Amino acid sequence: MKATPGTLQDGGASFATTHWSVVAQSALTDVPEAANALSQLCELYWPPIYSFIRRRGYPPPDAQDLTQGFFAFFLRTKAYARTDPLHGKFRSFLLASVKNFLADNWDREQAVRRGGAYQFVSLDRETAELFYDVASASDSTPEHLFELRWAKSLTAGALDSLRQELQAEGKAQLFEQLKSFLSGGNVLPSYDEASARTGLPRATVKTHVHRLRQRYREIVRREVARTVSSPHEVDEELRYLCNALAHGA
Numbered sequence: 001m002k003a004t005p006g007t008l009q010d011g012g013a014s015f016a017t018t019h020w021s022v023v024a025q026s027a028l029t030d031v032p033e034a035a036n037a038l039s040q041l042c043e044l045y046w047p048p049i050y051s052f053i054r055r056r057g058y059p060p061p062d063a064q065d066l067t068q069g070f071f072a073f074f075l076r077t078k079a080y081a082r083t084d085p086l087h088g089k090f091r092s093f094l095l096a097s098v099k100n101f102l103a104d105n106w107d108r109e110q111a112v113r114r115g116g117a118y119q120f121v122s123l124d125r126e127t128a129e130l131f132y133d134v135a136s137a138s139d140s141t142p143e144h145l146f147e148l149r150w151a152k153s154l155t156a157g158a159l160d161s162l163r164q165e166l167q168a169e170g171k172a173q174l175f176e177q178l179k180s181f182l183s184g185g186n187v188l189p190s191y192d193e194a195s196a197r198t199g200l201p202r203a204t205v206k207t208h209v210h211r212l213r214q215r216y217r218e219i220v221r222r223e224v225a226r227t228v229s230s231p232h233e234v235d236e237e238l239r240y241l242c243n244a245l246a247h248g249a
Helices: 019-026 034-055 060-076 090-104 125-132 142-168 172-181 191-198 202-225 231-248
Strands: none
Touching: 034 060, 034 090, 034 125, 034 142, 060 090, 090 142, 142 172, 142 202, 142 231, 172 191, 172 202, 191 202, 202 231
């Protein structure tokens, strides 16, 4: 779990793989990686879009159709090519894009239905509604819910990346035993209980947790860096997303 040279956690600031650059690159039809890059982007960021649409009052079937329709429109028409990919936050751009889609394009895109010609994101009602979480959404504006789901999607992706790193090191079991120390919450895990559960001395558990937290923060920072246009925006976006998570707890 060492820092990668040339990245933000190592003191560098390489933005070659930001989502903005993916968006700009994907506007070029001769880029072979474009389709895969955008597919991954859609898989990562459909939950906040679905939640935003649900909070706007659409029932689950229509929200699924609209989410699919948005990505179909977004990819097929290359709407992302009509913006400046070197300015602003990807989060803000995507939210503005889905608002415009709902206002202007639903009538034209309503033929895009589940099981139709365009299926860019794998959706099912149970999974989608789990992300939406009706109880926590009841007193949130669509925009605030979008930001909360965005923050949760980003941190969940970072946690999954850390899981994969530990698995590659043969430490998958250790990760599963200690991941509760990374997820936050009002009740802090107990080092003594973790020690009893893992069979490791308390001091060793604390060392492992410290390293996991450090690497988790590095991955979260890396993922945030991929969604902004310049290094100086990273800390601001981190604070913004942490605030969204705090108010959504």
